Amino acid sequence: MKKKRPAIAIVGPTASGKTSLAVKLAQNFKGEIISADSRQVYRGMDIGTGKDLSEYNFLGSKGEKLTIPHYLIDVCQVNDRFDLAKYLSLANEALTLINSKQKLPIICGGSGLYVQALIDNYQISLVGQDNKKRLEWEKLDIEDLLKKIKTKSAKFFEKLNQSERGNKRRLIRYLEILESKSGIGEKREHPKFDFLVLALDMERNLIKEKILSRLKERLEKENMIVEIEELHKQGASWSRLEGFGLEYKYVSLYLQKKLSYKEMEDKLYQAICRFSKRQMTWLRRWERQGREIHWLKSYLEANEKIEQFLKNY
Numbered sequence: 001m002k003k004k005r006p007a008i009a010i011v012g013p014t015a016s017g018k019t020s021l022a023v024k025l026a027q028n029f030k031g032e033i034i035s036a037d038s039r040q041v042y043r044g045m046d047i048g049t050g051k052d053l054s055e056y057n058f059l060g061s062k063g064e065k066l067t068i069p070h071y072l073i074d075v076c077q078v079n080d081r082f083d084l085a086k087y088l089s090l091a092n093e094a095l096t097l098i099n100s101k102q103k104l105p106i107i108c109g110g111s112g113l114y115v116q117a118l119i120d121n122y123q124i125s126l127v128g129q130d131n132k133k134r135l136e137w138e139k140l141d142i143e144d145l146l147k148k149i150k151t152k153s154a155k156f157f158e159k160l161n162q163s164e165r166g167n168k169r170r171l172i173r174y175l176e177i178l179e180s181k182s183g184i185g186e187k188r189e190h191p192k193f194d195f196l197v198l199a200l201d202m203e204r205n206l207i208k209e210k211i212l213s214r215l216k217e218r219l220e221k222e223n224m225i226v227e228i229e230e231l232h233k234q235g236a237s238w239s240r241l242e243g244f245g246l247e248y249k250y251v252s253l254y255l256q257k258k259l260s261y262k263e264m265e266d267k268l269y270q271a272i273c274r275f276s277k278r279q280m281t282w283l284r285r286w287e288r289q290g291r292e293i294h295w296l297k298s299y300l301e302a303n304e305k306i307e308q309f310l311k312n313y
Contacts, residue, residue, distance in 0.1 A: 003313070004190075004191075004192060004193055004194045005099050005192060005193050005194070005313065006104065006193070006194055006195075006196065006309060006310055006312075006313045007095060007104070007105040007106070007107065007193040007194070007195050007196070008025065008029075008031070008104065008105070008106045008107065008195070008196050008198065008306060008309075009036075009106075009107040009108070009115060009119060009195055009196070009197045009198065010022045010025070010106060010107070010108040010198055010199075010200070010302075011036075011108075011109070011110070011112075011115055011197060011198070011199045011200075011283060011293075012110070012199050012200030012201070012202070012279070012283075013110065013200075013202070013207055013276040013277075013279045013280055014050075014110050014207075014211065014272060014275060014276050014279065015207060015210040015211045015214050015276070016200040016202050016207060016210070017200060018108050018109070018110065018200060019050075019052055019055050019056075019108060020055055021108075021200065021299060021302060022106050022108035023055055023056055023058065023068050024299055025106060025299075025302060025303065025306065026068045026104075026106055027058060027068065028303060029104045029106075029306060029310070030102075030103055030104060031068070031098075031103060031104035031105065031106040032068065032069040032070070032071070032098045032101075032103045032104070032105060032106065033056070033068055033069070033070040033071070033106050033107075033108050034070075034071045034072055034091055034094045034095065034098075034105060034106070034107045034108070035070060035071065035072040035073045035108060035109050036072070036091070036107050036108060036109025036110070036111050036114040036115045036118065037049060037072075037073075037109040037110060037111050037114070038082075038087075038111040038113075038114055038164065039244055039248075040072070040073050040074075040109075041072060041073065041074070041075050041076055041082050041087070042074075042076060042077070042078050042080075042082070043074045043076070043077055043078070044077075044078055044227070044230070044231055044234070045078065045227075045231070045244070045248070046227065047218050047222045047223065047224040047227045047247075048218070048224055048227060048228060048244075048246075048247035048248055048251070049247075050214070050218075051073060053073070056068045056070050069098075069103075071090070071091075071094035071097075071098075072087070072090055072091060072094060075090065078231055078234075078235075078236045078240070078241075079235060079236060079240065081169055081170070081173070083170050083173050083174075084113065084114065084117055084122075084124055084174075085124040087114050087117075087118075088117055088118060088122065088124060091107075091114075091118050092118070095192070095193060096192070099192075099193075104310075105193070107119070107195075110279055112159070112279060112282035112283065112286070113159045113160065113164070116159070116282075116286055116291075117187075119190065119195045119197065119291070120187040120190075120291070121187055121188045121189060121190040121191070122187050123187070123188060124177065133175075133176065133179065134172060134176075137172045137175060138168075138172070142165070142166060142168055142171065145168065145171040145172065145175065146160075146165060146171065148175055149171060149174055149175060149178065152175070152178040152179070153178055156174070156178070158285075159282075160174075165245070166242065166243040166244065166245045166249065167243045167244070168239075168243060194312075196294070196305065196306065196309040197291060197292065197293045197294065198293075198294050198296055198302050198305060198306075199283055199293050199294065199295050199296070200295075200296065200297070201295040201296060201297055202297070204277075207276055208273055208276075211269065211272050211273055211276060212269055215265070215268065215269055215272065218247070219265065224247060224251065225251055225254070225255070228241060228247070228248060228251045228252060228255065229255055232252070232255070238252050238255075238256055245271075245275075246268065246271055246272055246275060247268060247272075249271075250264045250267055250268040250271065251264060251268070
């Protein structure tokens with residue numbers, strides 16, 4: 001049996017510095033990065049999702065400008081459908097491509113379902129659309145769809161992230177798969193890769209400070225409001241934008257004059273803090289399910305863990 005190849009995952013709560021750490025590690029270990037963010041797949045959603053594409057750039061030994069190759073960013077339009085099955089297909093393609101170049105795959109992102117589904121090799125059936133059922137479900141609101149999903153599979157319901165819980169089209173798709181009894185979320189050992197999962201461990205108060213600082217930066221200096229207004233002008237409906245949650249939800253409500261600027265800022269900050277807490281809850285639950293996660297506080301710790309891990313390959 002052919003020996004599996006190594007891959008790294010960098011996880012942790014929002015604003016913990018996952019991308020900058022992944023880029024440093026990619027430079028040191030000849031790695032390439034696969035994003036695991038359910039919103040960074042969309043073109044034009046840059047500031048609100050924190051793509052920070054400039055972070056992938058660095059200076060080479062001769063002062064030349066270089067870029068760490070990265071995947072699963074800007075792969076579809078805002079109004080396109082993108083779901084877990086699509087993510088798994090593209091992410092596994094990226095893993096294979098990176099490995100063929102004799103590079104180290106580094107998965108980096110805060111969408112817990114995407115990371116876990118990839119590493120635990122979830123089996124998602126390519127179930128066809130049921131148009132009759134779709135017409136019926138389209139008449140329901142998001143809360144009713146969530147209740148149906150929870151009834152069908154409480155375990156899968158708990159795995160839905162903020163973006164997915166607000167995305168009506170995605171919820172309908174998951175209902176189709178659950179109705180088909182195809183075993184959504186069924187996992188098997190990954191056939192090609194062994195994964196080392198590293199999680200950034202940061203004090204809760206420090207995370208909240210970083211969230212507030214980053215939010216003010218995006219609102220006051222990076223034109224996040226203008227970005228979201230432009231997405232609407234280009235054809236994304238308000239309901240579509242609100243469905244992405246967090247920044248896109250609250251700024252959209254502000255632009256529709258449903259919230260004042262202060263209300264928008266305060267509600268958005270609280271929502272991001274709650275999201276960050278759920279991310280940590282997800283990781284702790286994943287540990288209880290048997291996944292070994294190495295908690296660390298610095299680049300040096302991460303570097304040492306990877307060096308030890310790669311000795312087996």
